[in-house]
Amino acid sequence: MGSSxxxxxxxxxxxxxxxxxxxxxxxxxxxxxxxxxxxxxxxCFSLKALKSHxxxxxxxxxxxxxxxxxxxxxxxxxxxxxxxxxxxxxxxxSMSHLLKGNSEEKSLVILKMISPTEGPVKAREVQKFxxxxxxxxxxxxxxxxxxxxxxxxxxxxxxARVQVLAAQLFSEMDLQGGEKLxxxxxxxxxxxxxxIEAWVFRAPHVATFLSVVIHRGFLLLRFSLDLATLxxxxxxxxxxxxxxxxxxxxxxxxxxHLRQEQRGRWRLLFSSELHGHSFAQLCGRITHRGPCVLLxxxxxxxxxxxxxxxxxxVKPQFQxxxxxxxxxxxxxxxxxxxxxxxxxxxxxxxxxxTIPNGLGMGGQHNYFGLWVDVDFGKGHxxxxxxxxxxxxxxxxxxxxxxxxxxxxxxxxxxxxxQQAKSGKSILDVDPEAQALLEISGRSRHSEGxxxxxxxx
Numbered sequence: 001m002g003s004s005x006x007x008x009x010x011x012x013x014x015x016x017x018x019x020x021x022x023x024x025x026x027x028x029x030x031x032x033x034x035x036x037x038x039x040x041x042x043x044c045f046s047l048k049a050l051k052s053h054x055x056x057x058x059x060x061x062x063x064x065x066x067x068x069x070x071x072x073x074x075x076x077x078x079x080x081x082x083x084x085x086x087x088x089x090x091x092x093x094s095m096s097h098l099l100k101g102n103s104e105e106k107s108l109v110i111l112k113m114i115s116p117t118e119g120p121v122k123a124r125e126v127q128k129f130x131x132x133x134x135x136x137x138x139x140x141x142x143x144x145x146x147x148x149x150x151x152x153x154x155x156x157x158x159x160a161r162v163q164v165l166a167a168q169l170f171s172e173m174d175l176q177g178g179e180k181l182x183x184x185x186x187x188x189x190x191x192x193x194x195x196i197e198a199w200v201f202r203a204p205h206v207a208t209f210l211s212v213v214i215h216r217g218f219l220l221l222r223f224s225l226d227l228a229t230l231x232x233x234x235x236x237x238x239x240x241x242x243x244x245x246x247x248x249x250x251x252x253x254x255x256x257h258l259r260q261e262q263r264g265r266w267r268l269l270f271s272s273e274l275h276g277h278s279f280a281q282l283c284g285r286i287t288h289r290g291p292c293v294l295l296x297x298x299x300x301x302x303x304x305x306x307x308x309x310x311x312x313x314v315k316p317q318f319q320x321x322x323x324x325x326x327x328x329x330x331x332x333x334x335x336x337x338x339x340x341x342x343x344x345x346x347x348x349x350x351x352x353x354t355i356p357n358g359l360g361m362g363g364q365h366n367y368f369g370l371w372v373d374v375d376f377g378k379g380h381x382x383x384x385x386x387x388x389x390x391x392x393x394x395x396x397x398x399x400x401x402x403x404x405x406x407x408x409x410x411x412x413x414x415x416x417x418q419q420a421k422s423g424k425s426i427l428d429v430d431p432e433a434q435a436l437l438e439i440s441g442r443s444r445h446s447e448g449x450x451x452x453x454x455x456x
Contacts, residue, residue: 381394
C-alpha cells in the first residue's frame, strides 16, 4: 500500500474498497516520484508530472482542470486559495469526491475545475467547462480505441456535436431562480456552489463523463466503469461499411434515455444507404424486430427521430406505449416523452385507401409529430404549437421535408422469437416480398416450418 501519509485522509476515502485505495496510492506514488521527499507526508506532484503521466490520452486543457480541482481541495477549511501542488490527501479526497461522492461533494471539486479562483463563477465559464468535458470524453474514448464501432464527426474547428451535447447539458442549469435569460445576459450570470450542486444532480451526464475521463484518462479503477451502458456496441450486417447519421455522442445521448437492458447493443436493421430508398424494404426489415430507434436527416441537415418501444407491425391501428419518445440531434439535442394526452405512439400502414399509408409517431392522421410517407423520401413534422402525444416541436427544418438518409437500429439483445427470424427463407432474402405479403394480409405459412437454428 502507499505511504502512511494517507492516514489523515481516511475519513474522506472511506468509500474506496481496500484494493481500490491501493490503486489510488500506487498512482499517487507514480505521480510524486519526480519530487522525492524524506518526509512521506509532505510528498506531492506538479502539473508537469500529471501531464507527463497522462500523455495524449486527454486534452491538456482537461488535465489542467483536473489538476486545479485537486489542488483546490481545502483539507483544513482555512486555505485562502489553491495549493502550489497536489498532496496525497488532496489527491485521495478529489478522486473520492469525483468518482464516489454525492452531488455536494462532486460540486466542490467541479467548481475548482471550472475556475481555481475563490467565489462564484460566471455561466460562460461553466459553458466552456462543459464543452471541454464533452470533448474530452470523445478524445479519450478515441485514444483508447473504445468507441465500440462508432465514429466521431470530423471537420475543421470544434466538432459540432460536442457543442450541441454541451449545450444540452448546460441547459439543465437553472439561473436566476429558474429563469432562462437570453444570450449574453445569461452567460454573465453568477453560479455559486449551490447552483453547481443542483446542476450536477439534475444532469447526471456531468458526473458520468467525469468518471470516463478519470477512469480512461488516468487508467485508474477502469474496471469499475462499464462502458457498455454508456456506449452500445455497434453491429452492422456482414460488417458492411457505411457512414451513419449517428456519431458516438449522438448515440450516448439517445442511449441514455433507454431502459438499462436496451443499452448494450445496437443492431442496424435498415439504412437507406445500404438497402435502398424503398418503403417496402423499410417495412420488411423493421417489422417484428423488437424495440428500435429510427432517425432521419432532412435536406436541411437537421437530424431527428423516435424510439419505438415495441415491434413495428403493419396495421391500421396505432401501437406502442408511453415509453416511446421523439428526439432531435441537430441543431439541438432533446428528448420528448409521452404527455398522456392520447396513445398515438406508433403507426405503420400500407395499401389503404381511406387512411394514411406510411410510418408515423405522435399526433394524428395527416398531422404527425414525425411522419415518413409511403412515397419514400418525403415526410412531415407538424406541431402547432406542440405535438399532442409527445409535446415535441417541429423536428424538421421545414414542416413538409425531404430526406435522403434514414436509419433504424434495433436496441438491446434480440429475443428468441426475433432471433428465429434470422433463419434464412426467401422472405428473409427479400424483405420487400415479406412486407408485401404482410401488407396484403396473407399469413407466412413457412414461418413455423423452419429448422431450429443450431445455436438455440
